[in-house]
Amino acid sequence: MTSARKRKKPEDSVLGIHKRKGIWQDGLARVMGPELLERWGIAEDAEASRVREIVLLRLSRVLKQFPITELHLIVWTAYNLGAASPEEESGVVRRLERLVDEGGVECSFRTCARRFNDTFLPAVVRSLSAEQSAITDEDLAMASRWLAANVRPDAPQPAAGGLSSAIRGLRAPMEPVLKMFLDGPVHGPADRDGVPLTAKLGARGEWLCVFTGEGLLAGYRESTGAGWPRIGRWTGRDVVRMAAGRIFPTGILIDPSPALGAGADATLPLPPEEIARLAREC
Structure with a gap:
């Protein structure tokens, strides 16, 4: 044999x-x-x-x-x-x-x-x-x-100086960071129709969670064991419009950490009032 x-x-x-x-x-x-x-x-x-x-x-x-x-x-x-x-x-x-x-x-x-x-x-x-x-x-x-x-070779990765890096050092001007978000691709959990899923954070209201790279999303999913119907891919501008169009005030969390209270320096929250402003400019 x-x-x-x-x-x-x-x-x-x-x-x-x-x-x-x-x-x-x-x-x-x-x-x-x-x-x-x-x-x-x-x-x-x-x-x-x-x-x-x-x-x-x-x-x-x-x-x-x-x-x-x-x-x-x-x-x-x-x-x-x-x-x-x-x-x-x-x-x-x-x-x-x-x-x-x-x-x-x-x-x-x-x-x-x-x-x-x-x-x-x-x-x-x-x-x-x-x-x-x-x-x-x-x-x-x-x-x-x-x-x-555990990411594909062709999966988009946050490059040095990219959105993920900018979020980690928000001493950088806010407007350039927001422009990178609006113009660039993001990934996140979605329902079967491809609409982003909302996370209810108690008194903090409702948020759409998106990630600046597939590797970040995969790491979050593996850490939390989340079972989402599908993964969506949009531009940041698309997500802003969807958040602004919801009945309830909705914010966007960019690159949320899987550990509660940890990794906040790498997470950018855009509260509902910021979403309303950005939506008027989209």
Whole structure:
């Protein structure tokens, strides 16, 4: 049996990476087998974290040949990257079903499965016959950060000097920060119609909670175990208009902390009176 596994072609072995827990599955190197490890430049005795880093980089390089569309989200969901609970033993079918059920994509499960199986996987197999590009220490460090945060490589991240950084240092002028918020993308929990969900904070009233990056939202969701019907993506301007259009006075919390009373320096509250002002200018 051992001999038979060692002779398994890389083209066959690569088709097992998305199964079970995907990239997080135990014994990933064993699933891949010696020939695929060698093809991708992974030492047989490499630590599990290093195996995941290189696998993630190889898959990412194949995916780069496709425009950033729903396919990217489908692929990383299939490999279990960016999931709220990567350790959950759900399997690729359930992961894609959940993606569809939560409104993450606008296509059916059957279409998701077809795009992954008939579009992406053949591209991965074809890539094995080409010369494998070098992987640098910088590449590995980047993959390590993606894995540590459990975020997709193509997920928008707050850049240095971006909105998240500006919020953390509100000694900066307020108007430029607000302009960055209004013009930029934000992510947040939404109902099945794509409308942002409100959080009732007792005497503080009702608030819409949004995040300046998918990584921040994923971290919040993992810390709190929140189960939202779907995730929405809007501009800050859209969220202001929706907050202003509600019957009850509603504020917006940008980058709320999952720990009560902690991380307030990284959270920007826009109270209802500020929302009313911004709405008049939108």
